[in-house]
Amino acid sequence: MLLPDPLQKLISALERLPGIGPKSASRLAFFFLRAPDELSQELAEALSGLKSRTALCQECFNITMAGRTRCEICEDPRRDGGIICVVEESLDVLALERVGAYNGRFHVLHGVLSPIEGVGPEDIRIRSLLDRVSRGGVREIILATNPSMEGDATALYLQQQLRPHGVQITRLARGLPVGGDLEYADQSTLLKALSGRQEMG
Numbered sequence: 792m793l794l795p796d797p798l799q800k801l802i803s804a805l806e807r808l809p810g811i812g813p814k815s816a817s818r819l820a821f822f823f824l825r826a827p828d829e830l831s832q833e834l835a836e837a838l839s840g841l842k843s844r845t846a847l848c849q850e851c852f853n854i855t856m857a858g859r860t861r862c863e864i865c866e867d868p869r870r871d872g873g874i875i876c877v878v879e880e881s882l883d884v885l886a887l888e889r890v891g892a893y894n895g896r897f898h899v900l901h902g903v904l905s906p907i908e909g910v911g912p913e914d915i916r917i918r919s920l921l922d923r924v925s926r927g928g929v930r931e932i933i934l935a936t937n938p939s940m941e942g943d944a945t946a947l948y949l950q951q952q953l954r955p956h957g958v959q960i961t962r963l964a965r966g967l968p969v970g971g972d973l974e975y976a977d978q979s980t981l982l983k984a985l986s987g988r989q990e991m992g
């Protein structure tokens with residue numbers, strides 16, 4: 792045993808984070824060892840409250856504060872409830888909100904269809920989207936899933952499911968890198984993709 796157990800435990804936990812390899816995990820752990828106590832405490836508190844203090848909006852399934860049934864976007868009367876932009880993750884909402892050019896509402900699927908990984912329509916928030924549209928008042932659905940194989944397949948599936956409802960269905964314009972992530976697209980690319988969205992034929 793080269794490292795004391797508490798240090799090894801932290802390294803093992805950090806290693807499980809996305810994008811963190813064994814080397815960065817060790818580097819981070821040693822950083823905390825030297826850093827002021829407040830930093831560790833702040834991080835520990837933020838982490839432990841993360842799940843208990845947040846919840847999903849019951850309308851669009853975006854992340855919101857615990858205790859709220861609807862998120863700020865769904866409750867904002869200035870937002871156009873007639874347009875729903877369908878995204879894969881809450882981070883995509885954040886990316887589109889940063890652009891500041893969209894005034895409709897959202898629907899977060901929390902994943903994409905992926906037969907290989909065993910993710911079917913019942914595993915993501917598709918039923919609730921169709922329910923929202925059934926309740927009426929929706930004119931347009933923007934399918935803003937990522938321009939990846941799964942994202943395209945999910946958009947196609949949604950288009951088929953939504954077609955009988957008689958709403959306009961658009962897809963973000965290309966220009967987003969194929970295989971890329973909405974979350975990482977720069978603002979001007981995202982703005983172009985949004986304003987150039989095309990009706991799905």
Ligand SMILES: [Zn+2]
Nearest residue numbers: 848851862865
């Ligand atoms: Zn919401």
